[in-house]
Amino acid sequence: MTPAKMVRGVVETGRAAWQDAVDRWGAQGRIQRITSCLLAFMIVGGVILRIQGVGYPPHNTFDEQFYGPTTHHILLGVPDLHDFHPPLGKLLGAIGLLLFGFNSVGWRFMYLCFGLQTIIVGFWLTREIFASRRAAWLAAAFIAADGFFIAHSRTAFIDIMLVCMILWSILAVITARTWRGIAVTGILIGLATSIKWSAAQTLVPAVLVVLLYRRVPWYTIFWFGLAPIVHFFIWMVGLRLMGHASDPAAILAVIRSSMTSLHDLGKFDNPLASAWYTWPVFYHPIVVKLSSSGTTSRYASSLGNLVFSFPAALLIVGLPLARGLTTWRVAWRRYWPAFFDASFTRAVLVLATGWAALQALFVVSMGKHSFFYHYLTPYAFAIIVLAGVVAKLERRWPRAVLAYVTLAVLVALYFVPVWGEFALTLQEANRRLIFLPWRP
């Protein structure tokens, strides 16, 4: 293919996409159009909010010390194992340092890119799992206008890479039609696990997709065995770049030592720690970036958009329970099909399983080493369920959905200063971070 043909192909694709958008806009009712404008506002605003002033403050804040400097040491070949997590997050973060040097923009660049990419992957996953473009746009807008994702996109903090890679893994398994798709999913789960070990729990919803959707034979799940191979390979590369021994025995020793250290951390009290069951109600969100200058301070709080967080938690717990109850009681069996078809039910079950599985580790084994940011990935699953339900409701009650989205925009506008690090006095910040556990 010649370059001219490629350029022509891209132009034609863009033109077709534009025409498609115009046609869809024409097919929407007036209320839906207003809702669409608000969704577009949320997406554009969310993108701008993530990018603006991301380099401030020009020093490490919160846990950035584990990732910025460590990434730099990887590039220098200087040994550094003071971060316990696998090396892929830092290896990806190194791209920012190569582009911008070792400064706050350099060490936050790739995390910002993954924060933006999470909106895109969230869009595609919702589109594929609910087979609905509207649900996809809603999910993209909800992720874009949620403080939990915004604050983490602005911080050199590997959890935003983790959530992106996990959603990508689920997208891969949802779109898989042959063993090759399952193999790609295995690789992606291996990559996600090489950012944080907790991503291994993605295997649970991934296996469920294979068994529930039956688009590929059940035995293709053995291709998920690629995940540990990829994980091992990433460790080898990381250790070699850092100037450590990278033979299998050394890798196992480092993994064992890191896991022991992480486990031991769970024995110590930490004022920022919070129990897993408090996460869905946003009891103790963490201010992941905080800097002061004179009488003002800048906050990046991981407090979510309250209009999304509570309904999302209710739905992701309530819908599977409702499904169970309607199966259990013969008299109630007719209610579920009246609202939800089989494909919607499957999607909710997969997402709810992902939500539960990705918290399971913190329920059973991490002791006191559990923090609100561990809820970021489960929360993404909950947001996608919320988007699917809202898209369904919009077909019957477009006005109600417009009111809901408007409320979400208003709440976002109120909390934007403490999500996007605007200069605030203490009173202005406390007016938004109302409860004591919300404050730094």
Add this chain to the structure above:
Amino acid sequence: MASPSIPETSPAAPAPAAPPNPEPVPQPDVLPPSKVTGEFNVLCYTFLMLFMVSFIVWAIFSWTGYGQRYAPHADGWYKGGTRSIEVTLVREDMQNLACASDVAFEGMHCAFRANQKPFDLQGAEDRLLLRPYYTVDQVLFLGAGLWNSLGMTGQLPKERFSIVCNYHMVGSLKSASLRWQATGPFAPAKDAVPVGLLTECVIPQ
């Protein structure tokens, strides 16, 4: 011919008037079954999107000089960087601490070659002689000029003491052996070690 599912209207009945500016009826937004056979299309789109996102953000930051604005504020553990470090010592460390390597950085080198013979038979100035130290947060590095900067051992405390210096990193050394006692053996460093010059050392009061 009319479809049987559509009720025919009587020719005598008046046709209902069309409402002015009819509002489009909201269409269900369920995607049709995919006709795309390539299962990797969506993954390719999203993968390309990551490249595009990264490229666009990089272009914006580069074009506006945004990265440069923050460049001078880095932490200093990089080649060419300067940072403040804290080390604890005893006076005897001047004789105790030594390294062995054939590599020199901007004139700075270890007291011994890799074969553990003296590097310079005439003896080297302290500001050119690399020694191994650990910072108080347990980072191993090779530094030259510490004792020279402190004014040698004249007024140094007899007990263990702490000093703060500016450390200018000039490189990283992988093949060094380290000694921590004057009569002790050299042991190879397992990992690469930062190399640099220590200046303006002070004993915090």
